[in-house]
Amino acid sequence: MAIDIKNIADLLKKQVADAQLSNQIVDVGEVVFSGDGIIKVKGLTNVKYYEVLSIQNGASAIALNLEENEVGAVVLDDDGSICQGMTVKTTGRLMSVPVGDALLGRIVDPLGNPLDGKGNINTNKYREIEVPSASIMDRSPVSQPLQTGLISIDSMIPIGRGQRELIIGDRQTGKTAIAIDTIINQKDKNVICVYVAIGQKSSTVNDVAHKLEAYGALDYSIIVSATAKDSAPLQYIAPYSGCSMAEEFMYNGKDVLIVYDDLSKHAVAYRTLSLLLKRPAGREAYPGDIFYLHSRLLERSVKLCDALGGGSITALPIVETQAGDISAYIPTNVISITDGQIYLETELFNAGTRPAVNVGLSVSRVGGSAQIKAMRSVAGTLRLDLAQYRELAVFTQFGSDLDNVTKAVLTHGEKLTELLKQPQYRPIPVAKQVVMLYVISLPALVAISKKHITKYFEEFLKYVEETNPAVYADIDNTKLLSEENKKWLGEAAESFTKSFLEKI
Numbered sequence: 001m002a003i004d005i006k007n008i009a010d011l012l013k014k015q016v017a018d019a020q021l022s023n024q025i026v027d028v029g030e031v032v033f034s035g036d037g038i039i040k041v042k043g044l045t046n047v048k049y050y051e052v053l054s055i056q057n058g059a060s061a062i063a064l065n066l067e068e069n070e071v072g073a074v075v076l077d078d079d080g081s082i083c084q085g086m087t088v089k090t091t092g093r094l095m096s097v098p099v100g101d102a103l104l105g106r107i108v109d110p111l112g113n114p115l116d117g118k119g120n121i122n123t124n125k126y127r128e129i130e131v132p133s134a135s136i137m138d139r140s141p142v143s144q145p146l147q148t149g150l151i152s153i154d155s156m157i158p159i160g161r162g163q164r165e166l167i168i169g170d171r172q173t174g175k176t177a178i179a180i181d182t183i184i185n186q187k188d189k190n191v192i193c194v195y196v197a198i199g200q201k202s203s204t205v206n207d208v209a210h211k212l213e214a215y216g217a218l219d220y221s222i223i224v225s226a227t228a229k230d231s232a233p234l235q236y237i238a239p240y241s242g243c244s245m246a247e248e249f250m251y252n253g254k255d256v257l258i259v260y261d262d263l264s265k266h267a268v269a270y271r272t273l274s275l276l277l278k279r280p281a282g283r284e285a286y287p288g289d290i291f292y293l294h295s296r297l298l299e300r301s302v303k304l305c306d307a308l309g310g311g312s313i314t315a316l317p318i319v320e321t322q323a324g325d326i327s328a329y330i331p332t333n334v335i336s337i338t339d340g341q342i343y344l345e346t347e348l349f350n351a352g353t354r355p356a357v358n359v360g361l362s363v364s365r366v367g368g369s370a371q372i373k374a375m376r377s378v379a380g381t382l383r384l385d386l387a388q389y390r391e392l393a394v395f396t397q398f399g400s401d402l403d404n405v406t407k408a409v410l411t412h413g414e415k416l417t418e419l420l421k422q423p424q425y426r427p428i429p430v431a432k433q434v435v436m437l438y439v440i441s442l443p444a445l446v447a448i449s450k451k452h453i454t455k456y457f458e459e460f461l462k463y464v465e466e467t468n469p470a471v472y473a474d475i476d477n478t479k480l481l482s483e484e485n486k487k488w489l490g491e492a493a494e495s496f497t498k499s500f501l502e503k504i
């Protein structure tokens, strides 16, 4: 057979032209130290900050310390088999997690692996866990409310979509309870919820999952869990992973609520990492970039402008204080990053005021503009009334002779306090909250004593629902409490009070 040189040359030329050469340079290094979830690697000269490294045993690590002779990295899925001399390769990628609808209703670890035994997560969409937040021009002001269903919060510390509201308080003061109630209240409201558990007991996370499932809230929620038994690196990346999962929905025009429970433990995990990496320690032994750790996370919660779909991420970070000290390092940091805080107090909690919100120390810096008009009109003086009541209550503790005005302020304050108490897992729709707050100040209510307030409103709300449900529908549709409805409520309260007093 004759060999056609021209043909061969053409074939070769074509192959050369079609050849796809990847220009990725893979660096290969060697583990020189491994322990406590940290490895030191020699020989990686072209590694990038935050790049994912692939270790010989299949584990992956993130390069955090780039030093002259070696690289310090944190191992994410350490199974204890890493040893000196193993090869480590750079991958050219940053850490990413699976995102998308497939995650809804699932419990995953910070790497996106399922923890709930419901099979694989079928998605081919991934997002990097550390991305810059939306730019200034991409944002729009907070203008829509995000109802928590808790009357004390929706009336006085309103939260808007895209806001970051800190929940702060000592241990066992109902911090998680507020976050869970808010998630439950998003049912049928077209809000996706992400609950990130950091450094908690596995049993607590299990409880949360069961409660969400029982109240039908798991379908629109994702739980990202790095429990106390997980390594510090996993706990460290958990909130960023959760945030990326939330961002996927936000950039598709959806509203998302994300809860970080809690950032104190997150800071501790990061401190552990930093000390193991031998970074210099600062105040309370936290590293110097501890502020940036939380600010870059919380800055990713935004309300996007309409051109980008108008989605939002509302963040409820939780911080635990020691003996009510909100001036400690982490609490002050996070207070200054967020748009307000809900401060919970042990004394109030123990005295039976639950949710134990200290109204005086709690604020919402942007949510007011997102509150519906009807709520603003009935809750306008609530904060002041309560402050006045508390002040007088302190002064009159020992006195016996009180004038009528003082007595009226005191009894009204007591009733308001009673009204703001709310059991767990029982969110109240905003229309009902408006009716409650309007009716409590009516003259007809003077005859009702403090101990009957809860029962009174339970029955009154039902009475309105049965006789004139249009009141609720009106508030929901127009966002206003019309004069007509006010008049009707006034008359209804009068006649209802009469029959109520006869019954008890």
Ligand code: ATP
Pocket: 169, 170, 171, 172, 173, 174, 175, 176, 177, 178, 320, 354, 355, 422, 423, 424
């Ligand atoms: P931790 O510091 O352990 O995380 P926490 O501050 O998150 O605690 P929760 O776990 O939410 O507090 O609540 C502590 C206890 O108080 C729980 O047993 C919970 O059921 C109860 N609790 C919380 N809120 C209420 C409420 N509004 N009414 C009645 N009980 C409540």
Ligand code: MG
Pocket: 175, 176, 177, 261
């Ligand atoms: Mg908790």
